[in-house]
Each structure stands twice: as structure tokens, then as C-alpha cells.
Amino acid sequence: MKDTLEKILHMNQLEREQYMSTNGDQLLEQMTKIIGYPEDELRDKLNYRLFIELLSTNVLTNEQMAHLTIKLSGKDYLYSSIGKTEDDSVFTRSFSALWLAALLYADAQLRFLTEEQSTEILEVATPYLMKELDVRGFLGDKGWALAIGNGSELATAIVSHPSFKLHLTSKLLEGVKASFWKGSVYINDEEESFAKLIGLLISKNVAEEVLIEWVEQVFDKLEFYLVTNGYTPQYFSARTNTLHFMKQFYFLLKFTRRMPELMGAVSIFIGKWSQQ
Structure with missing residues (x-):
């Protein structure tokens, strides 16, 4: 062949x-x-x-x-x-x-x-x-x-x-969130590809409140896991993946000058979780 x-x-x-x-x-x-x-x-x-x-x-x-x-x-x-x-x-x-x-x-x-x-x-x-x-x-x-x-x-x-169709958005966002929890820290620019994907969803007029709620859910999952299971390797890999992505996402929002409320929410969560 x-x-x-x-x-x-x-x-x-x-x-x-x-x-x-x-x-x-x-x-x-x-x-x-x-x-x-x-x-x-x-x-x-x-x-x-x-x-x-x-x-x-x-x-x-x-x-x-x-x-x-x-x-x-x-x-x-x-x-x-x-x-x-x-x-x-x-x-x-x-x-x-x-x-x-x-x-x-x-x-x-x-x-x-x-x-x-x-x-x-x-x-x-x-x-x-x-x-x-x-x-x-x-x-x-x-x-x-x-x-x-x-x-x-x-x-x-x-x-x-x-x-x-916009109804596919929830499954795509769930896929990104689930990817933070697959037991390994990404080292091949996966977080950049995730940010590109969400940026494209923004260009398709996904509602800002939908993405704010998704960001909150991403960090809620981290919070719940930490309270329930403590500082495990799974937690640390998920936290690292989440923060790496959110930092990429923040700068994407900043440079495109879209969804200021979403950018503010991302910034607050990055500040909070960078201290933990």
C-alpha cells in the first residue's frame, strides 16, 4: 500500500x-x-x-x-x-x-x-x-x-x-467541560483549540448568558469535586486544564471585544482559582 x-x-x-x-x-x-x-x-x-x-x-x-x-x-x-x-x-x-x-x-x-x-x-x-x-x-x-x-x-x-443548529451548542460545551476531567494535563495546545471553538460559537450568536452559565458550571464542578474528594491528582489535572483554557478564552474575548460580561466573569473566576 x-x-x-x-x-x-x-x-x-x-x-x-x-x-x-x-x-x-x-x-x-x-x-x-x-x-x-x-x-x-x-x-x-x-x-x-x-x-x-x-x-x-x-x-x-x-x-x-x-x-x-x-x-x-x-x-x-x-x-x-x-x-x-x-x-x-x-x-x-x-x-x-x-x-x-x-x-x-x-x-x-x-x-x-x-x-x-x-x-x-x-x-x-x-x-x-x-x-x-x-x-x-x-x-x-x-x-x-x-x-x-x-x-x-x-x-x-x-x-x-x-x-x-444552535441546539447542538449544549452538547459541544459539555464536551469541552468533560475534556478538562479526563485525567491528564494537556500539553499539545488543546486549550487553544477549545478557545477557538467557543469563539466560533460566539460568532454564531450563542447568547452571552448561556456562556456565562457554562463558565459558572465549569467552576462549580471543580468546587464540588474539591469539597467531596479533596486534593486528588484528578482535581489538580482538571484545575490546571480549566485555568489554562480560561486564560486563553479571556484573551480571546479581550482581543475580539465581544461579550464584556462574560469576560468579566471569566476574569473573576481566574483570579479566585489562581489563589487555590
């Missing part, structure tokens, strides 16, 4: 179009089978790279893109072995999220999905960030897992899509 991917990557645009016209469906089937292969070179540097090139150069047909989007949002890909934290299934979920994000961004421009299909896929994919529990980053020769970061990118693509 490596030889095939390398050969296609080295083709010019015309050669690639000719190849895809006769072999495209078969190639995409083979590529999805190895979407989560636990080796960095094959999965990331060859397979994912070729997918992005095919997508960005308009070589894929509308039917192929629609088929891929529907397929990758299902239980065998985005939700494959969801809930597991120490096996290689994370690569299938993480890269399905990454491919799906790219496809949703493309569909926002090309509209190869029907309205019914896009609405259903957004509904199905929205809980992913909440359900994903594997927080690992770089895994040696296997490469980057980054399921939480890629899940956040998928969530951003969902909010960016023309079929996005």
Missing part, C-alpha cells in the same frame, strides 16, 4: 485525475481501511497527506466525498472502540475525526451532502468530544494520536457548517 500511495503522491494533476477516474473507489476503500494504522509514515505522512491532496485539488467526486463523510461518522470509524484509552483504536477515531473535519469544511463550500445528510452527520458527530477518553499525544513510532485535539477540530468544523 505504501508503494501505491507514494506513486499517486508523485503523479501530476492530470495523471492523478486519470488514475482516480478508473481506480478511485477502490483506492478510497483501501485508504479508509488503513486510516488508523498504528504507524506514522503510512497513516499520516502518506495516507492522510494523499487524502488532503485529493480533496484540495478537487479530484474526488461529490459521490465519493459524500460516501466518505457518511462512512467515517459511523461506529466503525469515529466511534470505533470509543471509551478505550490504551490501545491503537485511538488512531482510527482520531484520524476519522481529522478526515471528517476536512470533509465538512469542503461540504460547507461544495454542498455534496444533502441537507438531510449533513444535519444527521452533525448530530451524530457532535458528542464525539464528550465520549473520547484517550488523551495521549505523541506515541513514538506510532506517531501522534491527539484524539482530543482532532475532536476539537471536528467540533469547530461542525459549528462552521451551514447546517449547524
